[in-house]
Amino acid sequence: DSGVTQTPKHLITATGQRVTLRCSPRSGDLSVYWYQQSLDQGLQFLIQYYNGEERAKGNILERFSAQQFPDLHSELNLSSLELGDSALYFCASSVAGSDSYGYTFGSGTRLTVV
Amino acid sequence: DQQVKQNSPSLSVQEGRISILNCDYTNSMFDYFLWYKKYPAEGPTFLISISSIKDKNEDGRFTVFLNKSAKHLSLHIVPSQPGDSAVYFCAASARGGGADGLTFGKGTHLIIQP
Secondary structure (H helix, E strand, O other): OOOOEEEOOEEEEOOOOOEEEEEEOOOOOOEEEEEEEOOOOOEEEEEEEEOOEEEEEOOOOOOEEEEEOOOOOEEEEEOOOOHHHOEEEEEEEEOOOOOHHHOEEOOOEEEEEO | OOOEEOOOOEEEEEOOOOEEEEEEEOOOOOOEEEEEEEOOOOOOEEEEEEEOOOOEEEEOOEEEEEEOOOOEEEEEEOOOOHHHOEEEEEEEEOHHHOOOOOEEOOOEEEEEEO
């Protein structure tokens, strides 16, 4: 157990629907990162939050949004889902806001869009 | 445009021998490099890192070499053990530029044969 908790582990939904993925960071970590891993692709950085504020944006689609709550857990919202959104979504956390070294990843949410 | 490339999707090595995983990058702003290891159904786990001011970093059986002029890094595992069988991701960051979020390669599946 890495200390980063992601729920649900698996999600199957239809095209056009909206889903929410949840992440609880490791205790004491203020920064949360979201990554997408599609088939045959590396991990694509989506977005980072630090202590409730958006810190950096990567290749995140406009149909996707995220937030970090006062208790530091984060949610990634995916809407108007398409078949191509099927992927593994990982959350990672770190202590500081710019500390690539200290990433701890969760075990991911596997999203299947049918 | 892939900024971090791992050109070998898979690598098979005999137990006890040296495993060498390679990674190339194109962005000259990258100044911090990391290797992550991933088992099936788990998130990536941090393995070893190197700053651009160094050309070598060692941690037990794992050594990372950085050749900045060639924009190339490699991970050496000596001796290779069955538990090393996993997917290895190379990642890079432009920390000096204040950017957050790691850029990952697509990974190399290392198979250690008995």
